Each structure stands twice: as structure tokens, then as C-alpha cells.
Amino acid sequence: MPSLNISFTDDELEAVRAAAAAEGKSLKQYVHDLPLREQQRLQFVRYAVSWGEQHRSEFDEAFANEVPPTRRGRRAEAA
Numbered sequence: 001m002p003s004l005n006i007s008f009t010d011d012e013l014e015a016v017r018a019a020a021a022a023e024g025k026s027l028k029q030y031v032h033d034l035p036l037r038e039q040q041r042l043q044f045v046r047y048a049v050s051w052g053e054q055h056r057s058e059f060d061e062a063f064a065n066e067v068p069p070t071r072r073g074r075r076a077e078a079a
Contacts (some may be wrong), residue, residue: 006031
């Protein structure tokens, strides 16, 4: 199986060790999981942004008094 050597300063390594311990994981497991978690986080954010854009008009109608002024101005121009 491929592996990877990563260099850390002493302070960085101590911080990573503390984070791993806080999650109850070994250092190896913690560092392995980081990019996988980041990939899942980015996927979630992309979906959330997409969903928000798809439903923006519904929110604008439901909360018309709370639409930011820059958006209100654009709406008036479009009408």
C-alpha cells in the first residue's frame, strides 16, 4: 500500500497529536482521515450552496423585508 512521509515542526506535530488524542484516534488514523473529511466537507458545502441558490426566490419571498439592499436594488431593476 502506498504511504506518505510528512514533515512537521515540533509545535505542529504536538498540535496534531493533541487533536488526534481529542478524537480518540491514533496519529496515523487521524492524519489519514483528514483529507477524507475535507472531501466530505467540500461536497456538503457545494450541495448546500447549490440548494440555497435553487431556493433563493422562495426565501426572498418569505422574508422580503430581510433581503439585503443590494439584492433589493437588483430586483427593482429586473421588474
